[in-house]
Amino acid sequence: MKVLIVDDSRVMRQIVTRTLRQAGYTELDLVEASNGLEAYDVVQKESPDLVLCDWNMPEMNGYDLLKSLRGRGHEVPFGFVTSESTHEMRDKATSAGALFLVAKPFTPEDFKEALSPVLG
Amino acid sequence: MTTVVLPSPKDVRDMCEGLLGRGVEVGPGEPVLVSQSTWAAVGAYVEDNLSLSAVVAADVPLAAYAGAALGLLPLGGAQDAIGLGTVDGAMWENFAELLQIGVSLLNHDGAPHVRLYQTFPPGEMPDVDVLELMRGMGRRVDLHVSIAGYGGGSLSIVRRI
Numbered sequence: 001m002k003v004l005i006v007d008d009s010r011v012m013r014q015i016v017t018r019t020l021r022q023a024g025y026t027e028l029d030l031v032e033a034s035n036g037l038e039a040y041d042v043v044q045k046e047s048p049d050l051v052l053c054d055w056n057m058p059e060m061n062g063y064d065l066l067k068s069l070r071g072r073g074h075e076v077p078f079g080f081v082t083s084e085s086t087h088e089m090r091d092k093a094t095s096a097g098a099l100f101l102v103a104k105p106f107t108p109e110d111f112k113e114a115l116s117p118v119l120g
Numbered sequence: 121m122t123t124v125v126l127p128s129p130k131d132v133r134d135m136c137e138g139l140l141g142r143g144v145e146v147g148p149g150e151p152v153l154v155s156q157s158t159w160a161a162v163g164a165y166v167e168d169n170l171s172l173s174a175v176v177a178a179d180v181p182l183a184a185y186a187g188a189a190l191g192l193l194p195l196g197g198a199q200d201a202i203g204l205g206t207v208d209g210a211m212w213e214n215f216a217e218l219l220q221i222g223v224s225l226l227n228h229d230g231a232p233h234v235r236l237y238q239t240f241p242p243g244e245m246p247d248v249d250v251l252e253l254m255r256g257m258g259r260r261v262d263l264h265v266s267i268a269g270y271g272g273g274s275l276s277i278v279r280r281i
Contacts, residue, residue, distance in 0.1 A: 086228065
């Protein structure tokens with residue numbers, strides 16, 4: 001399965017990659033993007049099975065990316081991995097079509113719980 | 121009136137340990153100062169109406185150790201940065217990401233949403249309003265943060281009342 005990791009921080013993309021591995025997802029095909037605009041193009045080209053996306057990013061934030069995808073009929077499973085973790089932001093994410101929101105900092109168990117409905 | 125919430129030392133420790141994947145000790149510390157001659161790493165946080173809400177500042181040792189620890193960079197690189205009195209490159213990018221994630225310590229249900237607006241690496245003077253808030257015009261917590269395998273330094277979190 002292919003997972004797109006979207007975060008403007010290189011080290012955070014590395015940490016997400018490491019945490020996926022620690023959560024037991026060792027066979028994933030991982031692709032990356034550093035902002036929402038770039039991610040939008042990667043979704044078109046790579047057709048990932050899941051998008052793991054930061055919320056606050058330059059160019060296009062994760063929330064606007066999700067709205068753009070859904071607005072164009074893309075139903076790719078989408079989850080936030082973000083420091084935005086209040087109930088208000090979780091509700092906003094869910095309303096826009098996100099499957100889950102994992103708050104930073106996160107553990108492999110957090111990833112397993114959130115991702116298992118999508119990745120098994 | 122909204123209550124301004126400051127993170128506890130335990131909140132800071134839990135966040136750092138979760139991010140860095142190593143032991144972190146947090147206790148009372150000295151205020152972080154910023155001037156032309158005393159450099160620090162600073163993050164300025166605003167509410168959605170762009171009004172300054174909080175400042176988080178770390179001295180050069182903590183910014184270097186934390187930035188290195190997040191990216192698993194060698195301890196020697198952090199020590200070199202401290203010797204030079206500045207933090208840049210990947211070490212600074214990593215510490216800036218910690219400032220970004222630190223917003224989770226400032227946001228609470230029912231309170232105005234806060235986001236990171238600007239970061240100032242050591243050697244770059246923050247804006248006047250940021251400096252004023254750091255100099256005591258808000259509620260604050262001053263901590264010493266020590267990262268296992270790297271080292272420690274000072275962290276100040278100041279919120280506008």
